[in-house]
Amino acid sequence: MAVKYASVVDDGEHYMTPRDFVQSYLGLHTQLQHNPKTVELIAGVADTTKDGLISFQEFLAFESVLCAPDALFIVAFQLFDKTGTGNISFENVRDIFSQTTVHHHIPFNWDSAAAVRSGRNLVWSRGQKLGGPRVRQAGLQCGIPQSTLWFIIRD
Ligand SMILES: [Ca+2]
Secondary structure: OEEEEEEEOOOOOEEEEEHHHHHHHHOOOOOOOHHHHHHHHHHHHHOOOOOOEHHHHHHHHHHHHHHOOOOHHHHHHHOOOOOOOEOOOOOOOHHHHOOHHHHHOOOOHHHHHHHHHEEEEEEEEOOOOOOHHHHHHHHHOOOOOOOHHHHHHOO
């Protein structure tokens, strides 16, 4: 039960912090040298209100997402939708990819980029925003590799 992992209680409601959710519940990034930003990034997938805490309702919604046939795309979308607006902006993509180890080894000049290639085929233009259903449709059509998601999560 999620309550077992929830370290915050406010007004009788139990909440999981990013560490509760990612490290205690999922068992990811538990090493001493873990990157706190990565933990927060992953927790943001379940924290749809983006208030830094995962409520029981958000936890249940996350679990039901995992049962959906297109769970991968929903999780990927929620990972990029850092502000919970239901859209992914150029800035969201830049912020996520800028946190990856690969980006630190091979810096990418975002200011000079007219377009950003995400995955193999999805091209993102500055100012363009994609909603959830369109991202899923584009992902299915273009076959965005699962490794793209793992590339981000494992960083
Ligand atoms: Ca929340």
